[in-house]
Amino acid sequence: MSINRREFLKIAGVSTILGIGGVSAVNSLRNRVEASQISPSPEALVAKRWAMVVDMSKFKSEEDYQRCIDACHRVHNVPHITDNPKHEIKWLWKETYEHAFPGNEDEYLSEEIKHLPFLVLCNHCDNPSCVRVCPTKATFKRKSDGIVMMDMHRCIGCRFCMAACPYGARSFNYKDPRPFINEAKENLEFPTRTKGVVEKCTLCYERLAKGLKPACVEASNGALIFGDIEDPNSEVRKVLGARYSFRRRPELGTRPSVYYIF
Amino acid sequence: MLEKAIKGGSRYWVWVFFLLSVIGIGFIAYLYQFKYGLGITGMSRDVSWGIYIGQFTFLVGVAAAAVMVVLPYYLHNYKKYGRIAVLAEFLAVPSVIMCMLFIFVDMGQPLRVLNVLLHPTPNSVMFFDMVVLAGYLFLNILVGWTILGAERKEAPPPKWIKPFIYIAIAWAPSIHIVTAFLYAGLPGRHFWLTAIMAARFLASAFAAGPALIIILCLIVRRFTKFDPGKEAIQTLGKTIAYTMTLNVLFLGFEFFTAFYSQIPGHMHSFVYLYTGLHGYSQLVPIMWLSSILAVVALVMLVFPQIRKNESLLAIACMATFFSLWIDKGFGLVVGGFVPSPLEKITEYWPTLPETLITLAVWAIGFLVLTILYKIAVSIKEEVVFDKYGEKQIKAER
Numbered sequence: 001m002s003i004n005r006r007e008f009l010k011i012a013g014v015s016t017i018l019g020i021g022g023v024s025a026v027n028s029l030r031n032r033v034e035a036s037q038i039s040p041s042p043e044a045l046v047a048k049r050w051a052m053v054v055d056m057s058k059f060k061s062e063e064d065y066q067r068c069i070d071a072c073h074r075v076h077n078v079p080h081i082t083d084n085p086k087h088e089i090k091w092l093w094k095e096t097y098e099h100a101f102p103g104n105e106d107e108y109l110s111e112e113i114k115h116l117p118f119l120v121l122c123n124h125c126d127n128p129s130c131v132r133v134c135p136t137k138a139t140f141k142r143k144s145d146g147i148v149m150m151d152m153h154r155c156i157g158c159r160f161c162m163a164a165c166p167y168g169a170r171s172f173n174y175k176d177p178r179p180f181i182n183e184a185k186e187n188l189e190f191p192t193r194t195k196g197v198v199e200k201c202t203l204c205y206e207r208l209a210k211g212l213k214p215a216c217v218e219a220s221n222g223a224l225i226f227g228d229i230e231d232p233n234s235e236v237r238k239v240l241g242a243r244y245s246f247r248r249r250p251e252l253g254t255r256p257s258v259y260y261i262f
Numbered sequence: 263m264l265e266k267a268i269k270g271g272s273r274y275w276v277w278v279f280f281l282l283s284v285i286g287i288g289f290i291a292y293l294y295q296f297k298y299g300l301g302i303t304g305m306s307r308d309v310s311w312g313i314y315i316g317q318f319t320f321l322v323g324v325a326a327a328a329v330m331v332v333l334p335y336y337l338h339n340y341k342k343y344g345r346i347a348v349l350a351e352f353l354a355v356p357s358v359i360m361c362m363l364f365i366f367v368d369m370g371q372p373l374r375v376l377n378v379l380l381h382p383t384p385n386s387v388m389f390f391d392m393v394v395l396a397g398y399l400f401l402n403i404l405v406g407w408t409i410l411g412a413e414r415k416e417a418p419p420p421k422w423i424k425p426f427i428y429i430a431i432a433w434a435p436s437i438h439i440v441t442a443f444l445y446a447g448l449p450g451r452h453f454w455l456t457a458i459m460a461a462r463f464l465a466s467a468f469a470a471g472p473a474l475i476i477i478l479c480l481i482v483r484r485f486t487k488f489d490p491g492k493e494a495i496q497t498l499g500k501t502i503a504y505t506m507t508l509n510v511l512f513l514g515f516e517f518f519t520a521f522y523s524q525i526p527g528h529m530h531s532f533v534y535l536y537t538g539l540h541g542y543s544q545l546v547p548i549m550w551l552s553s554i555l556a557v558v559a560l561v562m563l564v565f566p567q568i569r570k571n572e573s574l575l576a577i578a579c580m581a582t583f584f585s586l587w588i589d590k591g592f593g594l595v596v597g598g599f600v601p602s603p604l605e606k607i608t609e610y611w612p613t614l615p616e617t618l619i620t621l622a623v624w625a626i627g628f629l630v631l632t633i634l635y636k637i638a639v640s641i642k643e644e645v646v647f648d649k650y651g652e653k654q655i656k657a658e659r
Contacts, residue, residue, distance in 0.1 A: 086306030086608065095604060102605040103527065129449050135388035136377040156377050157300070157370015160388050162310040166450025166603045172310060172370065174301035195299035196370025249603075252449040 043211035047228030049146035058223035071219035079180030123256030130161035288622015308608035320591035325357035327471015329434035351406035356630035453531035473579035555585035
């Protein structure tokens with residue numbers, strides 16, 4: 001069979017269009033299949049929007065803080081980088097009042113409060129500036145429960161999110177983090193990271209999916225209260241309704257989901 | 263036309279091989295960074311952008327500055343710029359290439375660069391910056407190449423190129439406005455959170471870019487038989503006098519807002535940059551150097567008697583260029599990170615490998631610039647050359 005150029009181009013054009021259509025049809029089908037495969041397990045903890053309340057009155061000793069930090073960093077294989085503080089990685093850490101709440105310190109504030117350590121972490125903002133600036137959607141706000149997620153496999157390491165976060169909650173892997181993870185304590189169920197990506201607290205989405213509360217909350221002996229802020233009967237809402245609470249830099253309009261009470 | 267780039271004297275080849283060796287050294291440094299990660303740089307958790315992004319920011323301005331020549335030539339029919347319009351357009355090309363390379367070397371995961379296209383995110387200014395930069399690169403190659411090709415055939419430029427020229431003129435400010443928006447929309451970074459940022463960017467760009475064009479014109483005149491024209495250089499000098507004045511004024515506006523309002527967050531970065539904060543003062547000497555150069559440049563540019571002397575104009579242009587290079591290519595970016603949003607101070611200074619990589623990217627830019635200018639100047643030497651009236655002599659024979 002011989003075809004002339006005109007016919008060849010016609011066939012080529014039509015099959016290209018069909019090809020593109022076919023791919024997109026298969027893609028949409030595949031999305032549906034995947035969606036059903038990862039439907040949440042029945043015991044998963046669900047909420048409209050997760051929030052956390054840090055009850056400072058329950059942090060009495062050094063150990064109270066460290067227990068939460070260790071629980072978080074161990075379960076997420078956060079490297080312990082000590083050779084260069086510039087490369088430090090932290091998801092949950094201590095920050096004194098003057099640094100956690102800059103601009104709020106009064107002139108004659110007692111030294112005790114000024115240097116009182118507060119537990120700080122990603123605020124899982126309702127209006128996150130980091131998500132707004134990410135050029136690849138590697139960091140995104142999960143529609144179902146408002147967690148500001150981090151896809152470390154998509155992140156290109158441009159660090160725009162670090163410039164955009166007003167809470168310093170993001171860390172960048174300036175080098176391979178794996179040599180800085182204690183092998184004996186490594187959690188094989190959570191991935192380690194590669195160099196060149198940004199990471200931060202993801203509110204233990206992997207534990208919530210299994211019906212467990214975040215690791216820090218579990219380790220805190222009630223000092224960290226966790227729940228659905230859009231549910232009027234949740235524990236967080238009850239605490240916030242009854243006691244004076246404050247958030248980090250609310251004037252910036254990011255609407256943080258982490259609250260502090262004294 | 264490319265064949266013109268491989269015919270050159272010994273001086274040309276020495277320069278090309280010098281650039282290639284700088285590129286080679288920087289490439290080795292980059293391999294080291296590629297293997298180890300960005301930890302080989304001076305950047306940190308607190309200062310997460312450094313000289314790479316600073317250079318990118320500065321060079322977007324240089325790229326946009328071509329419009330200061332192209333606009334009067336095409337929109338106001340200012341004929342004196344006819345000779346240097348292509349030089350300005352061809353400066354934009356290596357500048358944008360350097361911008362892209364600086365972004366690339368700054369990436370933690372460079373092999374994932376296509377993720378920006380695979381997952382286009384219109385709400386990210388970074389995404390828009392990529393779009394406008396790529397568009398601007400395309401427009402300048404297209405326009406420069408087409409016009410030079412026409413000139414070579416001693417024919418008027420084809421009509422279809424006109425719309426592209428007008429689009430390029432409108433496009434030029436957009437690349438720098440979008441780059442300013444990378445900074446000016448971030449909550450918690452008071453130093454950058456200023457509505458005048460884009461205006462400052464444009465003013466400084468339209469001073470630093472033309473300053474470089476003048477320096478390049480003087481170099482071209484010195485080493486080739488092509489004369490870009492005394493009047494073109496003088497007019498461009500006037501442009502710089504105005505834009506540099508605006509730039510210094512705009513910086514003054516920032517100082518006023520910060521220090522008259524007395525809001526600590528707005529003052530901190532300025533205090534850190536110009537006097538040091540809580541004993542940290544690594545950037546103070548270079549920021550003062552930048553300020554002194556700015557004043558020197560301004561005085562030299564504003565008085566016509568000084569500006570009209572070409573050697574003094576060259577010095578004024580160099581002062582302008584280096585002043586803005588320090589201010590925008592370094593101080594502006596680092597200053598936004600110090601103090602951190604948690605009001606802690608971590609200082610930044612580029613490391614040796616980081617410097618070598620930076621130099622290599624500049625060398626790549628200069629290599630592309632050299633090749634493009636070699637082509638442009640070779641053609642102009644043949645076609646519009648009349649410095650010693652050789653065409654006339656030929657015609658008389």
